[in-house]
Amino acid sequence: MTASVSATVPPQVRAFAATLAHTPESAFPAYVTDLAEIRAHALRIRAALPRRVELLYAAKANPERPVLAALEGVVDGIEVASGGELSHVRDALPCTRLTFGGPGKTQAELELAAKLGVERFHVESTHELRLLAATAQRLGVRAEVLLRVNPPVRLGGAALAMGGRPAPFGMDPSGLDACVELLRQAPDELRLRGVHAHLASGLDAATLVSVAGQVTDWAHAWGGRHGLPLAELNVGGGMGVDYADPGSVFDWPAYGAGLAELARRHPRVVFRVEPGRSVTAYGGYYVTRVLDVKRSHGEAFAVLQGGTHHLRTPATKGHDQPFAVLPVESWNHPWARPAVRECRVTLVGQLCTPKDVLARSVPLVALRAGDVVVFAMAGAYAWNISHHDFLMHPAPAFHYVP
Ligand SMILES: *Cc1c(COP(=O)(O)O)cnc(C)c1O
Numbered sequence: 001m002t003a004s005v006s007a008t009v010p011p012q013v014r015a016f017a018a019t020l021a022h023t024p025e026s027a028f029p030a031y032v033t034d035l036a037e038i039r040a041h042a043l044r045i046r047a048a049l050p051r052r053v054e055l056l057y058a059a060k061a062n063p064e065r066p067v068l069a070a071l072e073g074v075v076d077g078i079e080v081a082s083g084g085e086l087s088h089v090r091d092a093l094p095c096t097r098l099t100f101g102g103p104g105k106t107q108a109e110l111e112l113a114a115k116l117g118v119e120r121f122h123v124e125s126t127h128e129l130r131l132l133a134a135t136a137q138r139l140g141v142r143a144e145v146l147l148r149v150n151p152p153v154r155l156g157g158a159a160l161a162m163g164g165r166p167a168p169f170g171m172d173p174s175g176l177d178a179c180v181e182l183l184r185q186a187p188d189e190l191r192l193r194g195v196h197a198h199l200a201s202g203l204d205a206a207t208l209v210s211v212a213g214q215v216t217d218w219a220h221a222w223g224g225r226h227g228l229p230l231a232e233l234n235v236g237g238g239m240g241v242d243y244a245d246p247g248s249v250f251d252w253p254a255y256g257a258g259l260a261e262l263a264r265r266h267p268r269v270v271f272r273v274e275p276g277r278s279v280t281a282y283g284g285y286y287v288t289r290v291l292d293v294k295r296s297h298g299e300a301f302a303v304l305q306g307g308t309h310h311l312r313t314p315a316t317k318g319h320d321q322p323f324a325v326l327p328v329e330s331w332n333h334p335w336a337r338p339a340v341r342e343c344r345v346t347l348v349g350q351l352c353t354p355k356d357v358l359a360r361s362v363p364l365v366a367l368r369a370g371d372v373v374v375f376a377m378a379g380a381y382a383w384n385i386s387h388h389d390f391l392m393h394p395a396p397a398f399h400y401v402p
Contacts, residue, residue: 006322006323006324007246007322007323007324007374007375007376007377008246008247008324008376009285009324009374009376010034010037012034012036012401013032013034013285013374013401014324014326014374016032016399016401017032017285017287017326017372017374018326018372020287020372021289021326021328021372026394026397027397028287028288028289028305028306028372028396029286029287029288029289029304029305029306029310029396029397030286030287030288030396030397030398030399031284031285031286031287031310031378031382031383031396031397031398031399032284032285032286032287032374032399032400032401033064033066033067033283033284033285033379033398033399033400033401034283034284034285034401035066035067035069035070035283035400035401035402036070036401036402037282037283038067038070038071038279038280038282038283038379039070039071039074041279041282041283042055042057042070042071042074042075042279043074044252045252045275045278045279046074046075048252048253048255048256049252049255049256049259049273050256050259050260050263050271052263052270052271053256053259053260053263053271053272053273054076054077054270054271054272054273055074055075055076055272055273055275056075056076056077056078056079056099056234056272056273056274057071057075057077057078057079057274057275057276057279057280058078058079058081058237058274058275058276059078059079059080059081059085059088059089059276060080060081060085060276060381060384061276061277061279061280061281061380061381062276062280062284062379062380062381062382062384063085063088063089063384064384064398065092066400067280067283067379068089068092068093069092069093071279072093072096075096075279076097076272077096077097077098077099077119078093078096078097078098078099079098079099079100079101079122079237079274079276080098080099080100080101080102080118081100081101081102082102082109083106083108083109083112083113086098086100086109086112086113086116086118087112087116090116097119098113098116098117098118098119099118099119099120099121099122099234099274100113100118100120100121100122101122101124101148101196101198101274102122102124103124103168103169104124105124105128105131107131107135110128110131110132110135111135111138111139114135114136114139114141114143115139119144120144120145120146120193120232120234121143121144121145121146122146122147122148122196122234123145123146123147123148123179124148124169124170124171125171125175126171126175126178126179126182129145129147129179129182129183129190130182132145132189132190133182133185133186133189133190134189136186136189136190137186137188137189141189142188142189142190142191143189143190143191144191144193145183145190145191145192145193146192146193146194146195146196146232146234147171147176147179147192147194147195147196148169148170148171148195148196148197148198149170149171149173149176149195149196149197149215149218149219149222150163150164150165150167150169150170150171150172150197150199151163151164151173151197151214151215151218151219151222152164152173152218153199153211153214153215153218154214155207155210155211162199162200162211163197163199163211163214163215169198170196170197170198173222176195176222177226180226180228192228193230193231193232194219194230194231194232194233194234194269194270195215195219195222195223195230195232195233195234196233196234196236197211197215197219197234197235197236198234198235198236198237198238198274199211199215199236199238200238201237201238201240201277202238202240202241203238203239203240204240204250204251205239205250205251205252205254205255205258206254206258208235208238208239208255208258209254209255209258209259209262211235212235212258212259212262212271213258213262215233215235216233216235216262216265216266216269219233220266229268230269231268231269231270232269232270232271232272233266233269233270233271233272234271234272234273234274235259235271235272235273236273236274237273237274237275237276237277237278238275239252239255239275239277239278240278241277241278241281241282241377241380243313243314243317243319243320243321243322243377244319244320246282246322246376246377249278249282250278259271259273276380276381277380277381278380279380280379280380281377281378281379281380281381282376282377282379283379284377284378284379284380284382285374285375285376285378285379286306286310286311286321286374286375286378286382286396287372287373287374287375288304288305288306288372288373288375288396289304289305289328289370289371289372289373290302290303290304290367290368290369290370290371290372290373291303291304291305291350291369292338292369293338293339293340293345293367293368293369294338295340299344299346299361300340300343300344300345300346300367301345301346301347301348302340302345302346302347302348302367302373303348303349303350304347304348304349304350304358304373305349305350306349306350306393306396307348307349307350307351307356307358307393308349308351308355308356308357308358308386308387309349309351309356309386309387309388309389309390309391309393310349310382310383310386310388310395310396311358311375311378311382311383311386312382312385312386312387313378313381313382313385313386314357314358314359315355315356315357315358316385320358320359320360320362321358321359321375321376321377321378322359322375322376322377323347323358323359323373323374323375323376324373324374324376325364325366325367325371325372325373325374326371326372326373326374327366327368327371327372328368328370328371328372330370331368331369331370337368337369337370338368338369339366339367339368339369340364340366340367340368341365341366342364342365342366343363343364344361344362344363344364345361345362345363345364345367346359346360346361346362347359347360347362347373350391350393351390351391352391358375383396
């Protein structure tokens with residue numbers, strides 16, 4: 001029997017996990033991040049994109065310092081979405097260009113961003129643009145602005161609407177029109193550089209090329225109507241990561257070719273992309289061990305140390321987190337080792353909720369208490385998006401394999 005969500009764990013991560021298995025119990029759970037893999041993957045992404053397309057990394061996917069350091073010099077800048085991310089990333093990478101996006105920016109955050117020399121502000125509403133103008137005026141600086149838009153974008157006919165639907169993010173085309181007047185009134189405080197659109201996540205390359213094309217056409221026409229030349233277009237992130245099929249990676253070469261064609265049609269525009277998940281997901285592993293194995297009304301369950309309070313992603317996105325089992329032969333108790341063979345097993349954590357499931361009903365050859373389980377694809381929206389304090393279990397250890 002083969003596991004439906006089996007993961008390939010590279011030798012260096014496997015070796016590291018094996019050393020953890022021979023250290024005291026508190027070694028688990030642990031996040032193990034393969035920094036060389038993250039950097040190599042980012043280099044492949046950079047190489048697939050045309051020169052004129054700038055690559056920003058959306059820090060919210062994984063803002064850990066070693067991860068940011070691994071990306072430094074590969075990406076052209078970092079997109080931050082809060083004052084906290086702003087301070088953290090500026091401190092971690094003092095020389096990297098920063099872009100400030102995200103809804104609900106406070107006056108204090110805008111001020112911090114202006115003081116820290118953020119290169120671009122992605123403005124989400126007319127109120128925010130007013131707040132930014134007032135902040136810039138007070139500080140005597142000029143803010144470089146991309147207006148975030150939620151334009152009508154359709155795919156495969158009328159059925160699949162991606163943009164132009166109600167959302168708290170970005171602005172209606174009408175909101176954008178209202179910004180034009182504000183920009184004209186504050187030429188010393190605000191400079192419009194272009195338009196930003198991030199409409200959805202989890203898309204394939206062909207879909208994202210189509211979205212980028214439609215956003216560009218829309219922005220071009222909008223700028224033309226207002227006599228505003230658009231120098232920059234940030235077409236967002238959202239490159240898909242397929243947790244059900246770890247081997248099928250987003251087609252960066254196809255996406256790069258699509259953007260190259262778009263760039264040829266708009267020779268004076270600088271394009272930007274800002275992926276998060278697809279940059280770091282593959283480099284992170286959540287390593288833990290089986291505490292107990294049991295059967296309940298005909299089904300097998302393995303209770304693992306840790307759980308979705310450390311790795312919430314499978315529970316919220318509804319997938320089985322891919323994993324590999326590292327068999328551990330030692331068993332230190334005088335009684336029989338809890339184990340299952342040749343059956344489907346549901347891997348759960350230590351939380352008192354039926355939602356604490358990392359992988360459901362996965363066919364396995366064998367699983368025993370004491371075996372180590374390495375969950376792959378845990379490098380994005382993993383630890384930082386999880387509800388760490390629920391049940392007050394200890395936090396995992398963090399290890400970085402260079
Ligand atoms: C979250 C986010 C991203 C990154 O999205 P991914 O799906 O991780 O690629 C990029 N831009 C904005 C505005 C976002 O909110």
